[in-house]
Amino acid sequence: MVTGSLSAIRFGVILGGTLLALSILSLRSHKKGKRSVLALKGQAVIAAIIFLRDIRLLSQRLTLPTFVTTSISGAMVVFYFYRIVMNAKHRRVDLEPGAEN
Numbered sequence: 001m002v003t004g005s006l007s008a009i010r011f012g013v014i015l016g017g018t019l020l021a022l023s024i025l026s027l028r029s030h031k032k033g034k035r036s037v038l039a040l041k042g043q044a045v046i047a048a049i050i051f052l053r054d055i056r057l058l059s060q061r062l063t064l065p066t067f068v069t070t071s072i073s074g075a076m077v078v079f080y081f082y083r084i085v086m087n088a089k090h091r092r093v094d095l096e097p098g099a100e101n
Contacts, residue, residue: 019047035091051073
C-alpha cells in the first residue's frame with residue numbers, strides 16, 4: 001500500500017484473505033476438539049508462498065525491514081510444517097491397535 005503497487009496489494013489481499021479464512025476455519029475446528037488438517041496445510045502453503053516472495057525481495061534489496069519480514073515468514077513456515085508433522089504423528093498413534101481413545 002505504501003508503494004502503491006496494485007499487484008502487491010492484490011497479492012496481499014488475496015493471500016491474506018485466504019489465510020484469514022483458513023485461520024478462522026482452523027480455530028473453529030480447534031474449539032470443537034477436532035483437527036483441521038486441510039486448513040493447516042493450506043496455511044502452510046500460503047506461508048511458503050509469502051516466504052519465497054520475501055526471499056526474492058531480500059535478494060534484491062538487503063534492508064532490515066525486509067530481513068525481519070522474511071524471518072517472520074520463515075518462522076511461520078517452520079511452525080506450520082511442525083504442526084503438520086505432529087498431527088500426522090498423533091494420527092498414527094490414534095490409529096494403532098490397542099490405543100486408548
